[in-house]
Amino acid sequence: MNDEITSPPAFAPLSCHEPAVAVDRLIEIYDRNTNFLRESFKRYLAGELPGNKHRAYYPEIRFRNDTYARVTSRLSYGHVSQPGLYSTTITQPALFKGYLRHQLDLLVSNHEMPVEIVESGIPIPLHFALEAGTPVTSEKSADISAALRDTFDVPDIEHVNDFIVNGTHEPTDGEAGPLSPFPAQRIDYSLHRLVHYCATDPAHFQNYVLFTNYQFYIDEFCRLAHTMMKDGNSSYSAFVEPGNIITTSGSGERTGEPLARQPQMPAYHLVGKKGSGISLINIGVGPSNAKTITDHVAVLRPHAWLMLGHCAGLRSSQALGDYVLAHAYVREDKVLDNDIPVWVPIPALAEIQQALESAVAEVTGLDGMELKRIMRTGTVASIDNRNWELQDHREPVRRLSQSRAIALDMESATIAANGFRLRVPYGTLLCVSDKPLQGELKLPGMASKFYQDQVGQHLEIGMLALRKLASMEPERLHSRKLRSFFETAFQ
Numbered sequence: 001m002n003d004e005i006t007s008p009p010a011f012a013p014l015s016c017h018e019p020a021v022a023v024d025r026l027i028e029i030y031d032r033n034t035n036f037l038r039e040s041f042k043r044y045l046a047g048e049l050p051g052n053k054h055r056a057y058y059p060e061i062r063f064r065n066d067t068y069a070r071v072t073s074r075l076s077y078g079h080v081s082q083p084g085l086y087s088t089t090i091t092q093p094a095l096f097k098g099y100l101r102h103q104l105d106l107l108v109s110n111h112e113m114p115v116e117i118v119e120s121g122i123p124i125p126l127h128f129a130l131e132a133g134t135p136v137t138s139e140k141s142a143d144i145s146a147a148l149r150d151t152f153d154v155p156d157i158e159h160v161n162d163f164i165v166n167g168t169h170e171p172t173d174g175e176a177g178p179l180s181p182f183p184a185q186r187i188d189y190s191l192h193r194l195v196h197y198c199a200t201d202p203a204h205f206q207n208y209v210l211f212t213n214y215q216f217y218i219d220e221f222c223r224l225a226h227t228m229m230k231d232g233n234s235s236y237s238a239f240v241e242p243g244n245i246i247t248t249s250g251s252g253e254r255t256g257e258p259l260a261r262q263p264q265m266p267a268y269h270l271v272g273k274k275g276s277g278i279s280l281i282n283i284g285v286g287p288s289n290a291k292t293i294t295d296h297v298a299v300l301r302p303h304a305w306l307m308l309g310h311c312a313g314l315r316s317s318q319a320l321g322d323y324v325l326a327h328a329y330v331r332e333d334k335v336l337d338n339d340i341p342v343w344v345p346i347p348a349l350a351e352i353q354q355a356l357e358s359a360v361a362e363v364t365g366l367d368g369m370e371l372k373r374i375m376r377t378g379t380v381a382s383i384d385n386r387n388w389e390l391q392d393h394r395e396p397v398r399r400l401s402q403s404r405a406i407a408l409d410m411e412s413a414t415i416a417a418n419g420f421r422l423r424v425p426y427g428t429l430l431c432v433s434d435k436p437l438q439g440e441l442k443l444p445g446m447a448s449k450f451y452q453d454q455v456g457q458h459l460e461i462g463m464l465a466l467r468k469l470a471s472m473e474p475e476r477l478h479s480r481k482l483r484s485f486f487e488t489a490f491q
Contacts, residue, residue: 004052008036013118019104022061025117026093026100029059033119037129037152044151055153056129058089058184060120062176063107063489071110076480077491078106080177086489087176089120089184091128092191095203098274099301103180103490120184122159126152128188159185162295165422166339167484180490181423182299190296197293198267198281199242199259202300206269206277207474208466209297209305213285213411216455217308218268221280224459225270236277240269265293276470278463283411287333287384290414298422301491303474304352306427307415308462311380311407313432314400320435321454323375323461325356326428329413330381330403336414340421346413347420351469351476352427353377359465360429363457378406380428382413407432423491425477429465431458 014025033056043049063086071079080086093100104115126148148154163169165181182190191202212218222241228234232250239247242263245256265284270277281297283289297305311324327348360375361367381400388396400408412428419426431454469477478491 006040006050006052006054007056008032011119013116015114015116017108017114019101019108022104022115022117023093023097023100026059026061026090027097029117029119030091030093033057033059033124034129037124037126041126041130041152044148049151051151053153054151055123057119058091058122058124059093060087060089060118060122061104061179062087062116062118063111063113063179064116065111065113073106073110075106075475075478076483077478077487078103078489079110080107080179080489081486085176086179087120088179088488088490089122091124091184091188095191107489122184123153125155125185125188127155128185128192155185155189159183160189161186162339164488167486178488180488187299190299193292193296194267197263197265197296199244199263200240200267200269201244204240204244204269204271204279205267205275205297205300205302206272206279207275207303208278208470209302210278210280210462210466211283211290211293211305211307211309211411211415212280213283213309213409214455215282217459218266218280218282220455220459221268224463225268228270234270236270236272238271240271242266242268265289272470278466285386286410287335287382287414290333290411291335291418294415294418294422294424298418298424302424303477304425304427304466304469305415305419306352306356306429306462306465307412308458309409309411309430310433311409311412311430313407313435315376315406316435318376318406318432318435319374320432321374322432323360323458324380324407324428324430324432325353325360325375325377326380326407326412326416326430327353327377328379329416330379330400330405331413331417332381332383333410333414334384336417336421340417344417344420346416347481349425349427349477349479349481351472351479352425352465355465355468356427356429356461358468359461363461363464376406379404380407380409380412380430381405382409382411384410386410420482423478423482425469425479425482427465429458429462 011029016022036056040049040054065080065083067083073079164178171177194202225239228236229239229247229249230252237249243256243259247254265281267279267281269279283293329346331342361371407430416426416428
């Protein structure tokens, strides 16, 4: 193999105080470098590329703080606490344009210091330079002598990790401290996984996200969305379905073709101004799915996510169709134990709780003791065994009683805990669909009537709660409750 490396000409470092200028340079570097890799790959497939390594690098933001002086800020982010050099690699800056401008504006204005935009030393893997879904194959593979990894960089697991956001990152001597929660390759990995799992482009995802574990909610969401688009009098400009099928508000114009088969966790988006709309994802059943999708959605830095789903009511005072507003969680899902220990408390977030309770009251028309009659606030337990009733359940029932749990499901604690871990505001509103301890099991006929009666109201409550949250300043949601001792400047 030829050890020579072919790269595009290096960009000169740019120091500036203007966030817009900094982001434009990030876009310029990224676009030039990914275009170089894509064009090189075309030549590779055609058998026209020389056999040496072809490499291009991620853009990088660097910031140097020279003082211990404390920044006066009401926000929990947008500044660093100690002197030193901080940096982060950046991917797809055009997608994150608004986010990056906001984070840089806070950093520059709080410290009254410039940021520097440079090319990093981290190569862009070919797979991440290509459009998501592009096959890295060739019909003429027999004519190509060089192995793909001999000619291009491939994803490096060393750079695809959660060390920063987990608080386990330990910079070596002379290494810059982290400026953002996720490095570029980690973000690229998740952006590509979102396309795979949800079958919509990451650009369509909104800042307010609903997760559900039942198709009934998706059907109702689609019905409501298409009605809004037909009427043309909603605050949403478009509705996006898997396969990037887009229905435009008012005109009813529809672009895109239905998928031959649904993805594993389909996503649907009511598009609002500056990302203020609602994304709904059917995560299916189980804590593994819940962790997987939240791991990836988190890199988009949403302002809030909520779990709307069904649960087993554990108290005799509950009735089918009652609501459960989680204010604490018993975590027996196990999937996050290596990332966030089970002894870490997952606190209720006041803004989320208030929005959910207010939405239930507004939609149901109830208040006071009448509201308490159909909605109970308490502890939700999440487990990883859907058929726990089939075993000797005396011991788990005892533990549930000792924890004061009022509901049992398989996803809520995972979504809340991952929100806490990944600094995304979270909340849970469940609907009681069965009561196994009282012998009211979820059976087909009973379930059908229950779903028909309750799904519409439950979804309306979740959507209203997100609209209430969207009316707040995002800074109220991204509060100090989610920040540890040592945090990145970017939220």
